[in-house]
Amino acid sequence: MGDNAKLDLGGKPSEYPVVSGTIGPDVIDIRKLYAATGAFTFDPGFTSTAACESAITYIDGDEGVLLHRGYPIDQLAEQSSFMEVSYLLLNGELPSKAELDKFSNTITRHTMVHEQLAQFFRGFRRDAHPMAIMCGVVGALSAFYHDSTDINDPQQRLIASHRLIAKIPTIAAMAYQYSVGRPFVFPKNDLSYTGNFLRMTFANPAEEYEVDPIVEDAMDKIFILHADHEQNASTSTVRLAGSSGANPFACIAAGIACLWGPAHGGANEAALNMLREIGTPDRIPEFIARAKNKDDPFRLMGFGHRVYKNFDPRAKVLSKAATDVLNKLGKNDPVLDTARELEQIALKDPYFVDKKLYPNVDFYSGVILSAIGFPTNMFTVLFALARTVGWVAQWNEMISDPQQKIGRPRQLYTGATKRDYVPVDKR
Ligand code: CMC
Helix, strand or coil, X not given: CCCEEEEEECCEEEEEEEECCCCCCCEECCCCHXXXXXXXXXXXXXXXXXXXXXXXXXXECCCCEEEECCEEHHHHHHHXXXXXXXXXXXXXXXXXXXXXXXXXXXXXXXXXXXXXXXXXXXXXXXXXXHHHHHHHHHHHHHHCCHHHCCCCCHHHHHHHHHHHHHXXXXXXXXXXXXXXXXXXXXXXXXCCHHHHHHHHHHCCCCCCCCCCHHHHHHHHHHHHXXXXXXXXXXXXXXXXXXXXXXXXXXXXXXHHHHHCCCCCCCHHHHHHXXXXXXXXXXXXXXXXXXXXXXXXXXXXXXXXXXXXXXXXXXXXXXXXXXXXXXXXXXXXXXXXXXXXXXXXXXHHCHHHXXXXXXXXXXXXXXXXXXXXXXXXXXXXXXXXXXXXXXXXHHHHXXXXXXXXXXXXXXXXXXXXXXXXXXXXXXX
């Protein structure tokens, strides 16, 4: 852009460079603001703040566009594979056949977890939420892989990245098997990343498990659609945790904890629970009225987004995939009819139209995951599994950035001013 942004604060003028990216809004570089004016900016929730420079993912929320390294998400979801998208996110370019084979092979060969880690599970109750298990077990990885926690060594960073992407499906599958009281199933190296995960999750050791290509394909697509999403809450958490120099396993555990919240990754579980609670289309108006009522904390789960003020492009892909997958699997879930009807009613309602609230990625994913056989409490685990590559790519980008500093936001202080301590018998 070139022009500086001019600020006049208390009659003291100052100027700030305006910086342009390759696409998207310009940013005003205010790094010198405090030194020049003694004032901070105030932006709770980061609604107008770019916290970093990144070349991984681009979102145009008004147009409903999502690009990974420049490639539109719908093209990746329809034509690519999760392993290929993972390579793309990490390395910036689509792999050649040889590069993809090598990468897939490396990931496959890191899927096993330390046998002692399996013992760790026994400390959890069988009815623990699997996201609670994920937070604990992924955090514990740093206690098992000391040889890849030096973040200043690019080789160790690479190995830690591969380990995280490879072991997350194993840990997620173990969390599920543990909850249903079945033994853990080891990975099998001749299967794809996604096929392997399905087998480790659903196989019963007394029988052969055949990966259903329809399910494998649907699952892989869901993984692609969740792989990265720019500087969302959990990714920003990973970056902030990593900015102190914390090891990558600890940082990803922090991201998982953040993702769990119902306003973020926890919304897929909440959305399906909501659709089931609605039950039949005739109850939709009651729930729409609740969502619009300011005195009721209820929100339409799977609706609305901080960035998308148009259709979430991921929801578009999943809406179509939900019908395809259910048809192919020969399943008929009335929840899908409720979801479609709810979407139609909400999209015509002035409340949702005026606030630009559209279905997000979580609205239809649950219908597919449920058809595949996952219980709702596993939905956010699947999101965490897929998002791990995005977190790892963003963490690596941050560590390699020469401008990187520890993240340290400031505040608008509204507490008591200085006062003297009063002994307890005088209060
Ligand atoms: N149902 C009813 N009203 C809503 C909804 C909803 N789902 N979402 C936003 N609103 C209203 C909200 O009450 C507010 O109204 P007003 O301006 O009158 O106070 C207005 O729309 C703006 O909402 P906001 O909460 O200020 O917007 P935000 O950008 O802070 O929140 C959100 C975004 C995703 C947290 C929110 O839309 C929401 O809670 N949605 C439901 C949960 C959900 O589906 N989350 C998944 C997000 S996509 C996947 C992911 O990122 O993990």
